[in-house]
Amino acid sequence: MIERATPIEQAAPPTFETLLRTVEEMDTPDGFKAELIRGKIVVSPWSRLRYLRPMRALRRQLEAHSPDGHIVETTPILFQFPAARRAYGPDLYVADEAAFDEEGRHADGAALSLVAEFTSVSTKDVDWHEKMDVYGQLVPVYLVVDMQASEITCFSDPSPHGYRSRTTVSFGQALPVAKPFDFALDTTGF
Template sequence: MDSLVEQLRPHLPEGHRVSLAPCLYVFPGMSRAFGPDLHVADAEATRIRSSRLPGHALSLVAELTSASTADVDRYDKVECYGVAGIPVYLLVDMQKGSLTVYTAPSPQGYQQQNTVLLGPTVNLPEPFDCPLDTSDWKA
């Protein structure tokens, strides 16, 4: 995750910040809240006095799977984040040794996904528009 933070930081949308800090995001119409492993959000929108932050402030979330969280990360969060309109969801699947980049959110969920084995550089779309080197990420 540190590598991801370092690579994303120069490409953050205006007024957004990247964090690994534990935060709980809520989404309208969803019964669950999620705390992503890594999140990029509008800094101003998240400066509130609540333990539940607004999901609409997110521009990117990343999850690093573990044996206990893999199914929630692969299915529940893909659906929630896509329907909520988060532009980019990065799923680093440590059990499969892969990275999936979900993009083009819609009311039906993400419309595009690109899965690669860890190792190559992948390009992240807007609002980041930057390369992401996964060569030092190990499964």
């Protein structure tokens, strides 16, 4: 018998809609979330306990400065970005409340006015690169709370090529948060 290479026929990659449906049907373990990152379903744990205080401090301040009709939440909701074939479950977000009147389990990423991601060793690369690229074309404000570096960065002014503005401060310093929020975020509790 002579050995020879045999081509294996592969099915076409799943569509964005198929991946979303799969995520919806998944029974992720308590404390975990599923997202669509780089065309793949990625399951990762929710934030660590020590993240609670900075998340609460950020949430309280954002609630006082959010646009009318927008809510500040940490509820695990998947926001979809069909043009990028991505769907993310942000750690904290501010979104138009009307987006949650729809049926289904995936909200429109266009409803977001702010997203905050709290980095971990396993998610830091995705938060700083993958998500920044997608959010940077649509979401007015993106906050990266870098828990390893003890810094927070505000990205704003989205464009087809990504965010045009970036400000970073160390925890303990005030961070200017761009419009539509337009206030100085107190990070002393972080």
